[in-house]
Amino acid sequence: MHISLNEERCHSGEQPGQERLYSRGEVDEIPDWVHELVVDRLVTHGVIPEGFVNSAVINDYQPGGCIVSHVDPIHIFERPIVSVSFFSDSALCFGCKFQFKPIRVSEPVLYLPVGRGSVTVLSGYAADDITHCIRPQDIKERRAVIILRKTRPDAPRLNSSSLSPSIHSSERRHILKAKRSHRKADPDAAHRPRILEMDKELQRRSLSSRQRRHDGDSSENSWRRADEREPGSRYTHDHAPARRVKMRRH
Template sequence: MDDLARLKSDDPFLLQYQPSELRIASEFLTVWLPFLSRDLCQDCTRILSDRIRSLGQDGKGASSSTSNIVECKERVENCDGSSSPGSCKHEADADTFSLESWKEGASRLLEPNSESPLTETPSPRMSWADMAQEDELEEGDERHEFNKRVVDINSSTGELRISNSVEKPKLSFEQREHIRFMNVNRKKDFICLERVKGKLVNILEGLELHTGVFSAAEQKRIVDFVYSLQERGRKGELKGRTYSAPNKWMRGKGRVTIQFGCCYNYATDKNGNPPGILKNEEVDPLPHLFKVIIRRLVKWHVLPPTCVPDSCIVNIYEEGDCIPPHIDNHDFVRPFCTVSFLSECNIVFGSNLKVLGPGEFAGSIAIPLPLGSVLVLQGNGADVAKHCVPAVPAKRISITFRKMDESKQPFGFTPEPDLQGIQPLPYEVDKKQRLKSPNSERLHHVRRPHSRRDGKFEYRGSAERGDFQSALHYSSRSRRGPGNRGRGRMDVDN
């Protein structure tokens, strides 16, 4: 009899649950451990943590938990239930734990096991957070039934009765998806006027920012998967040039990249290959989870069904890493998009971006990229304005999804069957956006240029935090504080 079976025999309550349910319970209770152990002594906190962790170990390491539980049974007799919270007889000399001390103790107990693998399991299970929020990245035609256990406690005898009943969700998957779809915020009215080749143009025409596409639980799942890919890349388990981790020889240089679908050459390499897709280089195909993301982007009207991505590149930034000014290579068709994770940062646009120093750039406008946001680039926003990411203030992950020009696809490339024929959800977006954009007219008015005698245009407006039309002629060296009124100038004689 293995340790988990012995643990179950010691506590018949566990026999009513499947191993998968116990793992979900372990995840849920682990998150709540700081609250559950608030008034417990350090030993009791440790024993409670071991007991919770044992639920999700499938028998591995359960033996230590079993002994701890026996120890707990012995010690609980020494705990004075009538005393003030946090006091135990076996810790009589210890003061009641402060808020900071039990948090620190719980965090130490929750440190991940260094021996646990980071690789992805063949069939990723649904975590407790996904079940609670019903927002897992899944196919739209899947149906879930939720097992609900009714718990009844007899107040006189203290007997615990548990009965099983299956309760269908009150809202169907389509209804829940429709609600989330309608709550996506879509900003499409970016304006920044510059003189380009003698004409005044909106260099941000075609730029879109979508927020609310991915929930917090979904973002965590994606980030964890990226970390598992990074670990596989370090171990040499990914094909060819899929994984790249240059030496960090100066500030802003050395971000990790992971490419799928094709290998893109950023600059002329030592073999003389120009920037663009390398047809002879081999990389891994798109992972399943990334294809699920692509289907979400098309179905939720973020990308058009005529431009379904067939490649992507993952950028893993450490603090201080950056992306220099550039326009994406035309080996990739428009539109394309970038999804942001872990931390917010600015992306800077301008027809003439300037490099001020390592990781420092000056441009016409900076747009903040919120967590989980999707920035779509097309039109002038992709082909007239250059863009760059100044040195990031904290660790960040971005995933850029792009569709290759068919004439530039690598030799032997095969389109993904499950990315064919994706259709957007049959819901209206424009009407909702008109109702949710009462400030569009004001933004257009604020950004109207005022001519000057010296041949330049002057922009006046608010540089408040959260206003995507932040101060023009942005420099990564300086930041305007919230609520400051700013005035940006731009030379239109370029």
């Protein structure tokens, strides 16, 4: 489940670099409890400067949940990117590649354990030059993370008309509500060997195609041999000797 509690929410484009912020006022401000219980404590301990955070997102993971490899848009968010983990332990992985149907994930370049109650700060190479993700096998129990960021003042924004002139404010708020998937993911799916259902299906189709071509060629050659055969030939279509039958008159 993904909940936006930020003053500035990012809208994903079709390609990296096309992301834009929603217009001001389209998303509720960060609730006081996020400031009191999380942001203020990080400021007190010197993790982030006061007034830095203007974007907060809560990701609620169920067992087997994941978030695919990505880089937080550099033209949208300043660095660092801060996340605080709750409910259970997990891991943040860098440099993974995802494949789907079924889902599988390559080995990470770096595996970073993130325990319950831990704070992760990404900047420099870790934030800008390599992707990060949460793999399905690393979510064993329910886990929540609050991601705290600061949007750039010059970040591009969507115009109100870009969303759709026919959508009223109340309908837009309904669209931005959190959505929970009722489909349970398989935590062990990414551990399976690479030759899986998808690969077997491709092999099956390839073999079927070759078999159909072979059968078609055999049939055509058989009829051609039959047409070219001279009268009185001693062989049938399958080249077996013809049976000689003697007829007697009574």
